[in-house]
Amino acid sequence: MKYLCLVYYNEATIKRMSQEEWDSLNRECMACVQDLTEGGHYIDGAPLQTTDTATTVRVRNGKAVTTDGPFAETKEQLAGFYLLEARDLNEALRLAQKIPPARYGSVEVRPVREPVAEGNILSAHG
Amino acid sequence: MAGDALHRRIDAIYQEESSRVFATLIRLLNGDFDLAEEALHDAFVAAMDQWPRQGVPDKPRAWLVSAGRFKAIDRLRRQGRFDASIPTLLAEIEAQSEPEELDEQTIEDDQLRLIFTCCHPGLSREAQLALTLREVCGLTTEAIAAAFLLSTPALAQRIVRAKAKIRDARIPYEVPDREALPERLDAVLQVIYLMFNEGYSASAGDNVTLAELSSEAIRLGHLLHQLMPDGEVTGLLALMLLHDARRDARTTPAGDLVPLEKQDRAVWDRARSVEGCALVEEALRSPRIGPYGLQAAIAAVHAEAPSSDHTDWKQIVGLYDLLLRFNDSPVVALNRAVAIAMRDGPEAGLLLIDTILEQGALQRYHLAHAAKADLYRRLGRKAAALECCERALALAQQAPERRYLEQMLGEIKKLQELPHHCVERAGRPTTRE
Numbered sequence: 260m261k262y263l264c265l266v267y268y269n270e271a272t273i274k275r276m277s278q279e280e281w282d283s284l285n286r287e288c289m290a291c292v293q294d295l296t297e298g299g300h301y302i303d304g305a306p307l308q309t310t311d312t313a314t315t316v317r318v319r320n321g322k323a324v325t326t327d328g329p330f331a332e333t334k335e336q337l338a339g340f341y342l343l344e345a346r347d348l349n350e351a352l353r354l355a356q357k358i359p360p361a362r363y364g365s366v367e368v369r370p371v372r373e374p375v376a377e378g379n380i381l382s383a384h385g
Numbered sequence: 386m387a388g389d390a391l392h393r394r395i396d397a398i399y400q401e402e403s404s405r406v407f408a409t410l411i412r413l414l415n416g417d418f419d420l421a422e423e424a425l426h427d428a429f430v431a432a433m434d435q436w437p438r439q440g441v442p443d444k445p446r447a448w449l450v451s452a453g454r455f456k457a458i459d460r461l462r463r464q465g466r467f468d469a470s471i472p473t474l475l476a477e478i479e480a481q482s483e484p485e486e487l488d489e490q491t492i493e494d495d496q497l498r499l500i501f502t503c504c505h506p507g508l509s510r511e512a513q514l515a516l517t518l519r520e521v522c523g524l525t526t527e528a529i530a531a532a533f534l535l536s537t538p539a540l541a542q543r544i545v546r547a548k549a550k551i552r553d554a555r556i557p558y559e560v561p562d563r564e565a566l567p568e569r570l571d572a573v574l575q576v577i578y579l580m581f582n583e584g585y586s587a588s589a590g591d592n593v594t595l596a597e598l599s600s601e602a603i604r605l606g607h608l609l610h611q612l613m614p615d616g617e618v619t620g621l622l623a624l625m626l627l628h629d630a631r632r633d634a635r636t637t638p639a640g641d642l643v644p645l646e647k648q649d650r651a652v653w654d655r656a657r658s659v660e661g662c663a664l665v666e667e668a669l670r671s672p673r674i675g676p677y678g679l680q681a682a683i684a685a686v687h688a689e690a691p692s693s694d695h696t697d698w699k700q701i702v703g704l705y706d707l708l709l710r711f712n713d714s715p716v717v718a719l720n721r722a723v724a725i726a727m728r729d730g731p732e733a734g735l736l737l738i739d740t741i742l743e744q745g746a747l748q749r750y751h752l753a754h755a756a757k758a759d760l761y762r763r764l765g766r767k768a769a770a771l772e773c774c775e776r777a778l779a780l781a782q783q784a785p786e787r788r789y790l791e792q793m794l795g796e797i798k799k800l801q802e803l804p805h806h807c808v809e810r811a812g813r814p815t816t817r818e
Contacts, residue, residue, distance in 0.1 A: 348555050348556045349556070369554075
């Protein structure tokens with residue numbers, strides 16, 4: 260089963276890091292990807308540039324409306340993602356705990372829905 | 386066997402075995418709660434049909450598991466003609482060969498799997514409680530809704546959503562591994578303790594289903610204690626038993642609160658107290674003694690004291706000191722301050738409570754002001770006692786607590802204000818004299 264791990268942290272906190280701390284965090288993340296790959300869990304992933312580079316698009320009445328900034332102003336911002344293969348949620352949570360920014364912000368773990376043309380299960384939308 | 390006797394026998398087997406059979410069926414049916422519930426029902430329908438003719442099998446539990454699994458596969462085959470997702474599920478279920486013999490260990494593990502899955506931290510606390518009561522304790526949705534003052538459809542919806550998350554996020558049906566166990570076990574203990582407290586709250590007297598929550602929590606505590614020997618499991622069971630022993634003494638028939646020091650100890654349930662105290666001994670010997678075991682030990686000291694005056698307050702203070710190391714909360718600090726007042730006199734307690742209040746968190750907590758009012762009352766300081774009691778009353782929400790504080794206010798108003806030079810000599814708590 261595939262799980263998407265969305266990594267959030269407060270950009271302001273991260274921006275206050277020294278160059279040394281920031282480099283060390285990046286090295287940790289690269290090592291984490293290496294471990295996940297060797298364990299057969301890593302499918303894809305990427306760190307993102309900060310939210311001041313974000314642009315949001317909405318289509319309303321057939322017209323695209325483009326605005327500066329992220330979809331929502333929040334205390335913690337989306338900073339990157341990992342797409343992982345795990346047996347079940349417990350394994351996915353164990354892997355997510357090892358994602359280094361989890362120490363500063365949070366990692367949201369979401370099961371991936373397999374899209375099918377018809378008969379998608381809607382119940383979870385309750 | 387005559388028909389009536391057989392029906393009673395089947396009823397007894399249902400009472401005894403249904404929760405175990407259900408827990409095993411969930412595992413055999415790939416973690417599908419709804420399918421297992423239908424399978425359990427079908428298995429008992431089959432038993433009612435076949436046992437009168439063929440006799441009750443030697444191993445009714447194994448028979449029911451096997452029948453339930455077979456009925457579920459049968460049901461899926463029929464549905465499979467209309468639903469494209471069924472064949473995969475069916476293949477997965479059939480791939481799990483049915484165990485030849487259901488040994489005790491497997492049955493016990495299945496019960497633990499069910500408890501840990503219902504209390505999974507991926508579910509909200511409300512969902513954990515509702516699911517545990519429904520799936521582990523077997524309470525009806527109506528009864529759970531009544532206990533939580535919710536409509537039945539709202540409670541049913543909560544359970545449906547929880548089961549959907551278990552299925553869609555794939556929360557596994559397993560006992561957590563050694564690394565995750567302490568954290569996961571704490572979540573289970575919190576659910577059981579919350580369940581107990583919901584049923585133990587002041588208003589429980591009027592609400593029969595609420596009292597049922599407490600007895601279900603104790604039953605679950607016994608089950609977990611039997612399945613998983615652990616210091617904190619033992620401690621929680623002891624704590625619940627010792628509190629439950631005081632249930633009838635803690636309110637008057639009119640529903641007014643009776644504080645511990647004024648309770649008629651002859652009304653305490655002796656058998657529960659004795660069982661609780663023995664479990665405290667067991668918990669204290671365990672390497673995993675924690676907050677539940679320590680709170681139980683405090684309750685045990687009270688249980689063993691013939692009266693409030695003859696309570697070993699020194700030991701209680703010592704236990705609170707230990708408890709603070711696990712749980713550095715202002716409420717624990719407040720209780721410790723009250724115990725110190727009983728040991729060393731009201732001034733010592735007041736000094737500590739004021740320090741705790743200065744830290745801010747308890748300023749709007751009525752019991753902190755009520756405790757101060759009581760200590761000032763003991764010192765004969767009428768004006769200060771009045772002020773604190775009125776402050777507590779302004780903050781208290783629940784009717785029985787308000788009535789208790791109003792009664793205290795009346796007692797304070799009857800006090801003679803002592804001249805200031807006498808205050809020193811009135812310093813001992815009245816209950817110790």
